[in-house]
Amino acid sequence: MDFLDRLGLEHPVVQAGMGGGVATAELAGAVSAAGGLGTIATMPSATFGAQLAAARRRADGRPVAANLLVPFARPAHLRACVQAGAALVVFHGGIGRRWFSDLREAGVLAFSTVGSVEQARAALAAGADGLVVQGAEAGGHLMGDEPLRTLLPRVRGLGTFPVLAAGGVADYRDVVAVLDAGADAAVAGTRFLMTSESRAHPLYKQRVQEATRTVRTMLFGVGWPLAHRVVPNAATDRWLNEAGEAPLWLRGVGRASAPLARVLPLRAGNAMTSRQRVGVPLFGPALPLVGMPAASVDWTALYAGETVRRIDDIVSVRDAVERLTSRSGPSRPSS
Ligand SMILES: Cc1cc2nc3c(=O)[nH]c(=O)nc-3n(C[C@H](O)[C@H](O)[C@H](O)COP(=O)(O)O)c2cc1C
Known part of the structure; x- marks a missing residue:
């Protein structure tokens, strides 16, 4: 069964884990409700569980993922993922191996984020169910220094397992390109940072909007x-x-x-x-x-990622998902 069917996703679009409080239930729940996969990312464990549960309520029965930065992950985060019914847990900043068996027992998929073929091999050998392949053009913390264009086909060539592609995804053409290169879904961070539902400071969004480089x-x-x-x-x-x-x-x-x-x-x-x-x-x-x-x-x-050169507006999550999934983008301008 492929990744979209296993999770029951309408669109091959995943909102990237964005830690520190940017991606709360409002953002993640809206992405999932729009047919993509929303993600609650690392925050203090008490808030994390509540946000995951709230995102699931907003998602209206559709799946929600969790993202954990390995150095900051605590047993309470993992318990919250299982209790709140996360469909997938993506680890970043390490493989996350010590958590795999508990997640598997609970029927939750566990993916590791990788930025090189060596990291991909190590994560698969450790038992990851799938990988997020992160290209060096991505915003936020970087697992490697190779662009997605060359890294994705090299990792894809390692075997048949779910692959999500992150870095440089801003619109429909980018999603088509990564699917053509063998990804099961595209992961977008900066595009979702630049939505009205993200909790980034308005001046942060403005700086991203005006940026010409990273x-x-x-x-x-x-x-x-x-x-x-x-x-x-x-x-x-x-x-x-x-x-x-x-x-x-x-x-x-x-x-x-x-x-x-x-x-x-x-x-x-x-x-x-x-x-x-x-x-x-x-x-x-x-x-x-x-x-x-x-x-x-x-x-x-x-x-923010290199897509700042192409992202110059703040839109609703619904419009962002539409831009990522439809050739023509949203039919009406965002208010
Ligand atoms: C504001 C922000 C915060 C991020 N925080 C995390 C995080 O907590 N965990 C993680 O796995 N990746 C994090 N990332 C990286 C994203 O998961 C993803 O790899 C990246 O956004 C993809 O590139 P893009 O921004 O060009 O779409 C973050 C990215 C951004 C822009």
Whole structure:
């Protein structure tokens, strides 16, 4: 049985996991209700379970997925996935192997996100049911540095298992291209970040709307030093050279802080955001949400993919799904 049939999906479109509070029940539930697969991503475990359950209610009987960043995943997150009836759990930032058997027992699919053929082989050997193949053009944290165009066919060639393709998906043509290259469905992040249902700060959305380029960096790496793609802001202008590299001493801070993710609760990282300033280069991975001070867009990570060059509006989830699934896009302009 193929991936769409197994989950009962109408469209081969998945909303990417977007952690830190961007993708709550309002966004994920709306994507699933529109026939795609909505995803609740990493947030403190108490909120996570409630958001998953709320997304399922909004989805009106259609499936909802969960996304977990391996260094921040706790047993309570996994229990919530099973209890709330997530159809699929996607891991990122690690294979997620230690959680596979519990999920399998509960009848929940477990996928790992990979950014190279080596990672794909390792995830399959560890027992992943399928893979999210993430190209280097993707927004947010990056598993590798190879573009989707070349990585996807190489991973597809490893065998017959479900493959979801992420990175650079903004419209219908992109979805057709990844399906033609052998993916079972397309994963879109930045397109769904730029919807009215996403909880990204309005100024963050505006910066993405106006952006003409992104930068791959490690700057926002205190607590989670994995490369990430962001829209430039005052912090990147102040601390990065032309190649997107921070000074050597600053990269050392990111590396030294890696164990923090395993011991500190997620809330601690969010609290850190309120103390960040452009001139003090201790930037954690949190992103600016509705309700945060407007100025925080200058010193927090404005995660977005290379599709910022082609995405210049904020639409409803319904319109975003339509643009991804219909050649002609939405019939009426969004209000
Ligand atoms: C705001 C934002 C937050 C993200 N957070 C996560 C996350 O928590 N977990 C994850 O697996 N991927 C995360 N990603 C990466 C996406 O899952 C996906 O790979 C990426 O958005 C695809 O590229 P696109 O933005 O060009 O569509 C994030 C991406 C963005 C833009």
